[in-house]
Amino acid sequence: MDINPKDFIETVYVRGVQISLVASGDGTEIIYHKLNPGVRWALEPTEGWTALEYFLVLSGELRYPSDNGYKVLKPGDSFYRSPVTDHHIFQSYQTTEFLYITSQPIFHHYSKASHGIMDLAVSIEEKDGYTVDHCSRIKRWSMLIGEELGFNAKQLLVLNNASFLHDVGKVKVPLSILQKPGKLTPKEWEIMKKHTTFGRELLESTQVPSLVDAGPIVEQHHERYDGTGYPFGLKKNEISIEASIIAVVDSYDAITSDRVYQKGRPKEEAIEEIFRCRGTMYHPDIVDIFLSLQNKMI
Ligand SMILES: [Fe+2]
Ligand SMILES: [Fe+2]
Known part of the structure; x- marks a missing residue:
């Protein structure tokens, strides 16, 4: 699946990650992420935050620790939590792209960090x-x-x-x-x-x-x-x-x-x-x- 960069509403770069807003409405946001090799990306529980968090890997791979060793997410694999109750940390070993969907808007936080x-x-x-x-x-x-x-x-x-x-x-x-x-x-x-x-x-x-x-x-x-x-x-x-x-x-x-x-x-x-x-x-x-x-x- 290819995403056309022209579809991005806004793009920011935060510590080795390209984050682009693809679509938003009714409190839901679809955000494209592109991680450089070796970058870690985390999902963390936040007090009062009850959003659905879902992402679908488009290219590359993400590894994350689970109870029995490491799991790997490859293109086509998805991950979701609703709400997020634990810490999840993902690492890219090559350039990795994924589409991230959240039921509460968060893009403006990233935007602020880059500015x-x-x-x-x-x-x-x-x-x-x-x-x-x-x-x-x-x-x-x-x-x-x-x-x-x-x-x-x-x-x-x-x-x-x-x-x-x-x-x-x-x-x-x-x-x-x-x-x-x-x-x-x-x-x-x-x-x-x-x-x-x-x-x-x-x-x-x-x-x-x-x-x-x-x-x-x-x-x-x-x-x-x-x-x-x-x-x-x-x-x-x-x-x-x-x-x-x-x-x-x-x-x-x-x-x-x-x-x-x-x-x-x-x-x-x-x-x-x-x-x-x-x-x-x-x-x-x-x-x-x-x-x-x-x-x-x-
Ligand atoms: Fe100067
Ligand atoms: Fe100056």
Whole structure:
């Protein structure tokens, strides 16, 4: 049995599992699941939860412990409980798809989990002193440049995530450092610089493919064309083109934005500064595209 991805109402990715809502109504939901190899998936009893839970394996296989050893569910096999009274844990040993039917709506819980990391990014921009929409602007402008460079759909999706989440690793930097009004000590600065690697680690931990792929870009967004950046001191084309894009638009927005402790500088000054650092701090081609798109950068 084949499910056409076009039939999915909404898709989210949570820790190695693709979860797509296929149909819903009268409190019943049909949800498609696709598990990566090695992923565990559980059915647990929940207080006050009396739903019928049923799933039908479409491909791959799921193993689960039972009283006498392990049982295996193969394509065409189903499993149901009404209600769930015990814990059941299933493991996929290969990519496994199943259709899951529940008589109480649960999809919105999954949806929330996947949006969590985006919310985290927004909470960081506030803690970092930006007044509004820093992440959204970086995303919008990065995407304009990506489109101008002829990125394909997958590259655009990854750039979309990397640009919005470029500073998400700051969640692991103590607030006393993040919000220190004065100059950071050398030791504090070393911790601050780690937000790049923290970001990559956080994105990798989600196991969502388009977030994992954004990880190395996030890690490189403070690398500089002449090798003076961090965390690795990469040079020129050692830096990914996506990270080079974010570096330019992030600097531009940092100069022009009003921050909690200082007023933003005029657009013209920011453009002058970016142009002055063309080929030293910033990738020359990206600076050229950035400047050519000025009338679209709102
Ligand atoms: Fe950053
Ligand atoms: Fe930023």
